[in-house]
Amino acid sequence: MLPTKAYAALNEKTPLAPFEFNRREVGDKDILIEILYCGVCHSDIHQARGEWGNSIFPMVPGHEIVGKVAKVGSKVTNYKVGDIAGIGCFVDSCRTCPSCSQGEEQYCQGHVSFTYNGTEQDQKTPTHGGYSSQIVVDEKYALKVSPKLDLQAVAPLLCAGITTYSPLRHWKVGPNSKIAILGLGGLGHMGVKFGKAFGAHVTVISTSKSKEADAKRLGADDFLLSTDADAVQKAAERFDLILDTVSAEHDLNSVLSMIKLDGTLVLVGVPPQAPAVHPFSLIPRRRSIAGSMIGGIRETQEMLDFCAEKGIVSDIELIPMSEINNAYVRMIKNDVRYRFVIDMQTL
Numbered sequence: 542m543l544p545t546k547a548y549a550a551l552n553e554k555t556p557l558a559p560f561e562f563n564r565r566e567v568g569d570k571d572i573l574i575e576i577l578y579c580g581v582c583h584s585d586i587h588q589a590r591g592e593w594g595n596s597i598f599p600m601v602p603g604h605e606i607v608g609k610v611a612k613v614g615s616k617v618t619n620y621k622v623g624d625i626a627g628i629g630c631f632v633d634s635c636r637t638c639p640s641c642s643q644g645e646e647q648y649c650q651g652h653v654s655f656t657y658n659g660t661e662q663d664q665k666t667p668t669h670g671g672y673s674s675q676i677v678v679d680e681k682y683a684l685k686v687s688p689k690l691d692l693q694a695v696a697p698l699l700c701a702g703i704t705t706y707s708p709l710r711h712w713k714v715g716p717n718s719k720i721a722i723l724g725l726g727g728l729g730h731m732g733v734k735f736g737k738a739f740g741a742h743v744t745v746i747s748t749s750k751s752k753e754a755d756a757k758r759l760g761a762d763d764f765l766l767s768t769d770a771d772a773v774q775k776a777a778e779r780f781d782l783i784l785d786t787v788s789a790e791h792d793l794n795s796v797l798s799m800i801k802l803d804g805t806l807v808l809v810g811v812p813p814q815a816p817a818v819h820p821f822s823l824i825p826r827r828r829s830i831a832g833s834m835i836g837g838i839r840e841t842q843e844m845l846d847f848c849a850e851k852g853i854v855s856d857i858e859l860i861p862m863s864e865i866n867n868a869y870v871r872m873i874k875n876d877v878r879y880r881f882v883i884d885m886q887t888l
């Protein structure tokens with residue numbers, strides 16, 4: 542067993558606190574990653590605070606992991622000691638179902654082992670995430686990270702990056718697309734960067750007037766304040782696709798009004814309460830509502846390679862581990878520009 546330092550939520554009420562646990566020994570096909578940086582996703586907050594009703598405690602959150610390979614098993618072929626590697630939102634899956642066979646492991650019909658707040662393939666052993674000093678993973682579920690990029694700013698690509706890249710690719714967003722990104726947070730700001738990189742016309746729809754200049758700096762062509770009823774009305778039927786990254790309750794009917802005939806609202810944000818959608822928000826313009834979850838290993842690697850080629854990384858604020866509880870408070874107040882990343886050397 543490998544003793545590992547971490548920060549954990551011990552229950553849904555108290556702040557995260559120092560914690561120690563054991564990682565498994567490095568198996569034949571495993572690599573040991575010494576974690577350098579871990580991004581802070583709003584899903585960490587939802588789960589640490591029990592907002593999705595599926596929390597397992599103690600919980601070591603964190604699924605935007607970048608680190609250095611410190612040890613490799615005897616049958617590992619793709620990594621060597623010293624390589625930079627990443628881990629995203631899952632660390633294993635059944636490997637045999639149709640989704641796994643197609644490289645869409647996140648939609649595994651068997652058991653997917655989420656990086657934390659999940660269980661290993663035995664469906665018993667809890668998994669623990671990246672707010673920790675090290676992690677052991679089968680090399681198949683690790684990602685190659687180009688050492689050319691700024692590693693602290695790469696960490697958020699492992700969740701915020703792939704979660705926005707994948708649906709924009711799936712719905713074939715390109716130079717003829719007019720899209721909007723709803724919510725300019727960790728996911729949202731990556732959605733803007735990918736939307737622009739794919740050649741689309743991108744509007745940011747936000748509740749925060751103060752983010753308008755940043756939206757433009759990030760590449761957005763337009764900015765719409767969602768609390769301005771007139772502006773929302775003028776934007777009726779404007780977009781082919783809206784990517785909804787909002788983490789809190791909001792009205793989907795007014796969002797849908799801005800979508801064109803046959804257009805799609807793609808939900809990636811997961812507010813704790815279920816939204817109410819009126820059929821008349823969909824029927825008269827044959828609109829669709831869809832959802833999308835992170836991305837598979839193949840597509841996550843494709844996204845990381847795309848980012849290395851185009852020089853795309855996240856806009857981050859680096860924090861020491863001891864600042865995590867304050868970072869959660871700030872994220873809930875929309876006070877993050879645009880992703881907190883923990884410097885794991887400070888653990």
Ligand code: NAP
Pocket residue numbers: 581582583584585587700701704723724725726727728729746747748749752786787788789790791808809810811812833834835872873875877879
């Ligand atoms: P985040 O950085 O906190 O950003 C969320 C944004 O939502 C905020 O910046 C804010 O943008 C907007 N917002 C917050 N409260 C709002 C409210 N009451 N009404 C309207 N807008 C509000 O969060 P994140 O890390 O990007 O995560 C966003 C959501 O995606 C979370 O629910 C998370 O769990 C989920 N998620 C899903 C997946 C997936 O696979 N589907 C993966 C990762 C995360 P403005 O200031 O611009 O309004």
Ligand code: ZN
Pocket residue numbers: 582583584585604630700701
């Ligand atoms: Zn996440």
Ligand code: ZN
Pocket residue numbers: 634635636637638639640641642646648649650651652
């Ligand atoms: Zn599977």
